[in-house]
Amino acid sequence: MNHWIEQAITLLVIACPCALVISTPVAIYAAIGNASARGVIIKGGKFLELLAKVKAICLDKTRTITFGNPxxxxxxxxxxxxxxxxxxxxxxxxxxxxxxxxxxxxxxxxxxxxxxxxxxxxxxxxxxxxxxxxxxxxxxxxxxxxxxxxxxxxxxxxxxxxxxxxxxxxxxxxxxxxxxxxxxxxxxxxDEIKPDSNQAIQEINSMGIKPIMLTGDSALSANYVAKIVNIDEIYGGLLPEDKAARIKESISKYESVAMVGDGINDAPALAQSTVGIAMGAAGSDTAIETANIALMNDKLSLIPFLIRLSKATLLRIKINTIGAIAVKVLFIVLAFLGFGNLVMAIAADVGVTLIVILSSLNLMKFE
CATH class of the missing domain: 3.40.1110.10 (Calcium-transporting ATPase, cytoplasmic domain N)
Structure with a gap:
């Protein structure tokens, strides 16, 4: 009788959801902390998760691809x-x-x-x-x-x-x-093109994400810059409402679309996009307030990094969750079969929790 009471207590201990509960928030906080150290403000884990699902990125030209110091x-x-x-x-x-x-x-x-x-x-x-x-x-x-x-x-x-x-x-x-x-x-x-723009666009392309240029400048001027940075979908001469309309069209085509911009002209498009990213250091207060993510040092190369970070975060959450569930299922089965051990159950529960925490904190070192 005492044996089965011990098995019941073992079952209760191993059923504790600590590792499952913390697997997501710790990973999200670690990723946001990593981004913050690089001068990126992410206004919530939701936007980090959405960024991992982006299929197209619309970019303004001035002060995003170029320096904005004409x-x-x-x-x-x-x-x-x-x-x-x-x-x-x-x-x-x-x-x-x-x-x-x-x-x-x-x-x-x-x-x-x-x-x-x-x-x-x-x-x-x-x-x-x-x-x-x-x-x-x-x-x-x-x-x-x-x-x-x-x-x-x-x-x-x-x-x-x-x-x-x-x-x-x-x-x-x-x-x-x-x-x-x-x-x-x-x-x-x-205006001069930023030295990291070409590499950033190449990385975005290599991820299977479509880069699109939206600018208020003329189509000819936009084409000149687009050729240098290897963007083949360009829309020039756009008013703020035109940019927002283009974002809406892109969402209907690609489902999940990010917008990168800086000025007050970009605010409607930032609000319309799945994830709005403002070039914060040079951006207007309206753009920064509207955006979900702000790059305070204006490095376009941070965009592909953020996408990689978001994908790595979701993968880490899945691995942590599956690992925690697998260990708990194993000990629950052992408890039902009468082979459970209270000490082992406590060690497994605490051990899995620590592993999940340490695994998630590795995102702080993600490059």
Missing amino acids: VVSDVYPLNGTSREELLACAAGAEVFSEHPLAQAIVDAARNEGYEIHKTEKFESIIGKGAIAKCLVCEDETILIGKLQFIRESQPVTDEVEQIVKTLSEQGKTSVVVSFGEGVAGIIGLM
Whole structure:
């Protein structure tokens, strides 16, 4: 009788679910800790698990694939406008903007020693450009931004179209400026591709994940960068709502889609994606708040690392769970057959729990 009482107690001990209960959270916390040490903020284990199932990754171009520190490379004054007037007036409008292209134009005007025109009534049109009233140029309204934006209110000549096309083919971004009648000039800006972008995209491709470029820049400019980093699916000239729509289309095709972006223009797309990843150090507060994961050091190479980490975490959870269940089933069978031992049961339960913890903590060293 005492023997079977001991077997019953053994059964109760081995049935303790400690190892099963902690197999998932310890692995998740270890993985999140590893990511945090590399400057990555993951806002919950759910997003780490979702990242392992991603089939496509949509990436913004500026400040994601490129540094996002553009410099003015070309200035084309038109319709009798001087270089000084074009840059000074454009900088007067852009001085109120936080966009990297705007800051580059302001820096160019200052570096050339021009006095920036005073402006008022600045208004930013997200994804298109900006409007301001110049207090120097006879109170004229300045329109500055994409060609499509200028075309909405000003006539655009073939010369303007050709200049924009040429700049785009060279991988440059065109900012068209208008004040008075017609187009006053075009400013070309060039951005440098991050050194780790090519390798990161190659790793993403090798994992069987489809990289897709979504950008507000022209399709020609996007194609130039995409060829260098080996992305073959590109969508250019997108407004914020267009990016979100593309994410929705990609989800219907690939089921699970991540979005990597940085600016306020990317916030709708980040929210629409399965997993939103913000380039945090250079990103806007809106993008970081909307995203599920933030890369605080802006290294694109962290994306493939995070995918590997997420897959390794799910695999470790499965191994830990199966191992714990196998040991418990073995001792439960022994207890029913009368061969169980209380000391062995306690040792097995504690031992499996320790093994699960140590196995999960190995994720802290995952490379």
